[in-house]
Amino acid sequence: MVERRPALDFLAHAVLIIGVLIVAFPVYITFVASTHTSQEIVQTPMPLLPGAHLFENYRDALLGTGHGMGSNAAVGRMMFVSLVTALLITVGKIAISLLSAFAMVYFRFRFRMVFFWAIFVTLMLPVEVRIAPTYKVVADLGMLNTFAGLTVPLIASATATFLFRQFFLTVPDELVEAARIDGAGPMRFFKDMLLPLSATSIAALFVIQFIYGWNQYLWPLLVTTDESMYPVVIGIKRMISGGDAQNEWNLVMATAMLAMIPPALVVMLMQKWFVKGLVDTEK
Amino acid sequence: MASEKRVVFKSGWLPWALLAPQAVVIAVFFFWPAAQALLQSLQQSDAFGTSVEWVGLENFRNLWNDPTYLASFKTTAIFSVLVAVLGLALSLMLAIFADRVIKGAAFYKTLLIWPYAVAPAVAGVLWLFMFAPGMGIVSYALGAAGFEWNHLLNGTHAMTLIVMAAVWKQISYNFLFFLAGLQSIPKSLIEAAAIDGARPWRRFWTMQLPLLSPTTFFLLVINIVYAFFDTFAIVDAATKGGPGKDTSILVYKVYYDGFKAMDLGGSAAQSVVLMVIVVALTVVQFRFVEKKVNYQ
Numbered sequence: 001m002v003e004r005r006p007a008l009d010f011l012a013h014a015v016l017i018i019g020v021l022i023v024a025f026p027v028y029i030t031f032v033a034s035t036h037t038s039q040e041i042v043q044t045p046m047p048l049l050p051g052a053h054l055f056e057n058y059r060d061a062l063l064g065t066g067h068g069m070g071s072n073a074a075v076g077r078m079m080f081v082s083l084v085t086a087l088l089i090t091v092g093k094i095a096i097s098l099l100s101a102f103a104m105v106y107f108r109f110r111f112r113m114v115f116f117w118a119i120f121v122t123l124m125l126p127v128e129v130r131i132a133p134t135y136k137v138v139a140d141l142g143m144l145n146t147f148a149g150l151t152v153p154l155i156a157s158a159t160a161t162f163l164f165r166q167f168f169l170t171v172p173d174e175l176v177e178a179a180r181i182d183g184a185g186p187m188r189f190f191k192d193m194l195l196p197l198s199a200t201s202i203a204a205l206f207v208i209q210f211i212y213g214w215n216q217y218l219w220p221l222l223v224t225t226d227e228s229m230y231p232v233v234i235g236i237k238r239m240i241s242g243g244d245a246q247n248e249w250n251l252v253m254a255t256a257m258l259a260m261i262p263p264a265l266v267v268m269l270m271q272k273w274f275v276k277g278l279v280d281t282e283k
Numbered sequence: 284m285a286s287e288k289r290v291v292f293k294s295g296w297l298p299w300a301l302l303a304p305q306a307v308v309i310a311v312f313f314f315w316p317a318a319q320a321l322l323q324s325l326q327q328s329d330a331f332g333t334s335v336e337w338v339g340l341e342n343f344r345n346l347w348n349d350p351t352y353l354a355s356f357k358t359t360a361i362f363s364v365l366v367a368v369l370g371l372a373l374s375l376m377l378a379i380f381a382d383r384v385i386k387g388a389a390f391y392k393t394l395l396i397w398p399y400a401v402a403p404a405v406a407g408v409l410w411l412f413m414f415a416p417g418m419g420i421v422s423y424a425l426g427a428a429g430f431e432w433n434h435l436l437n438g439t440h441a442m443t444l445i446v447m448a449a450v451w452k453q454i455s456y457n458f459l460f461f462l463a464g465l466q467s468i469p470k471s472l473i474e475a476a477a478i479d480g481a482r483p484w485r486r487f488w489t490m491q492l493p494l495l496s497p498t499t500f501f502l503l504v505i506n507i508v509y510a511f512f513d514t515f516a517i518v519d520a521a522t523k524g525g526p527g528k529d530t531s532i533l534v535y536k537v538y539y540d541g542f543k544a545m546d547l548g549g550s551a552a553q554s555v556v557l558m559v560i561v562v563a564l565t566v567v568q569f570r571f572v573e574k575k576v577n578y579q
Contacts, residue, residue, distance in 0.1 A: 013384060118314070133316035161305065215401075278456070
């Protein structure tokens with residue numbers, strides 16, 4: 001601190017506390033709504049303190065035993081789909097990016113720069129600008145309503161490739177020479193030297209990409225039409241059916257809580273990696 | 284940092300094998316569809332794809348003559364400016380105060396960063412629930428205060444709703460970068476200014492804000508990209524582009540025209556326009572944002 005200004009310190013804490021409360025308010029309301037019956041919620045004003053139906057709401061949501069007008073698919077299954085999708089996207093992205101960065105940094109071959117720029121250009125082709133043709137490709141390959149369709153089109157990653165490339169460039173050349181003298185081939189060097197050295201970058205990317213995979217919306221909205229393949233983020237949307245009063249808002253909100261908990265936990269528990277990942281991926 | 288290795292491995296086939304997975308994925312799911320979009324933007328086909336004819340640039344001409352498309356441009360511009368400016372201003376304020384607090388800064392940080400983890404679609408549903416006319420807690424409070432809130436009928440209310448949800452989700456990201464930027468400003472600079480008699484308010488305007496300008500510019504680009512492309516889910520969950528077309532941003536319109544209205548040529552032409560926008564934003568980002576936050 002530069003100088004003592006008690007009034008300013010007080011103001012700082014006040015602003016931060018108000019900020020934290022405003023940021024948390026929507027989630028608090030969601031939690032409260034997920035502990036009441038649907039009748040209690042639709043009467044105005046809705047209760048502002050948690051109710052007594054927490055257990056049955058979460059059970060109904062997870063098992064799909066609600067009676068809403070919209071979809072009543074089991075959220076337990078959706079959580080499983082989301083988890084598998086997020087993990088496949090994360091692991092897939094990290095794996096193919098590690099391999100291609102290794103190839104581009106540690107080998108000389110024709111068209112190396114062509115690959116470099118081809119990967120770079122994918123930064124400029126987000127799903128949003130090529131949705132219809134990409135959907136057609138996936139449909140033609142018979143990948144609608146499959147885990148492959150949900151994940152493979154999303155696992156190319158220019159940011160991850162360039163992150164690993166930057167990192168590999170900082171690895172001392174002496175390590176390669178030492179590996180050579182010891183008779184290790186390129187894949188041995190990759191596995192025993194580069195991978196362990198990349199552990200922190202991998203951890204940071206894991207956090208960012210897990211959240212990215214878990215929170216996907218537009219792509220699963222297109223490629224899943226079967227309830228058993230809905231990720232939870234899509235499931236919430238399908239539970240809301242037009243009119244406000246017919247929805248079982250208690251179950252919708254319980255599902256929203258369930259959808260938020262895994263990525264929020266990842267961010268808060270792995271905060272150090274999360275911050276590193278955010279900073280690194282924007283370089 | 285060197286951009287090339289002096290020591291490399293020698294193998295004719297191994298680099299190709301290593302690159303193959305990435306190459307296949309980007310060829311099949313990026314370049315082929317993007318080429319298709321370009322091709323389709325020059326064609327006119329019916330909804331079942333039974334007849335296709337070349338129409339040259341007619342799809343683009345139709346877009347420029349389509350008032351709903353121009354309106355969507357305007358909607359997107361208003362939306363992204365509001366999201367970027369409000370998001371940056373609020374998170375800068377929180378970061379300035381968090382930078383000042385010594386005890387508890389890490390605690391506030393933890394409590395402010397988690398909205399980043401919330402899916403945009405879930406953020407849309409949360410805000411929709413609070414503001415739902417007739418039952419939402421905030422719309423009830425507004426009604427009690429004499430303000431009739433109805434985003435289902437009033438376009439301005441609907442826009443306000445998606446801006447709030449989008450800003451809420453993005454504050455944590457901006458906050459982290461602003462805080463890192465502020466903390467990398469040397470304390471000695473601030474102390475020297477304080478000794479010279481500059482009060483906190485003046486130090487903010489004449490020192491901290493100018494020194495933060497690389498961070499601010501970087502975040503501005505990131506926030507515009509976010510508002511353009513990552514808010515589809517918020518719009519779809521909270522307003523579905525309505526009432527009418529009042530919150531139908533460009534990305535929502537591409538989706539709607541392509542998948543709901545089945546206008547493939549028109550949707551493809553819109554995709555091409557969006558591609559041009561992304562290319563422009565990416566160029567800006569790499570051309571001007573290179574030298575960010577490295578002033579310690």
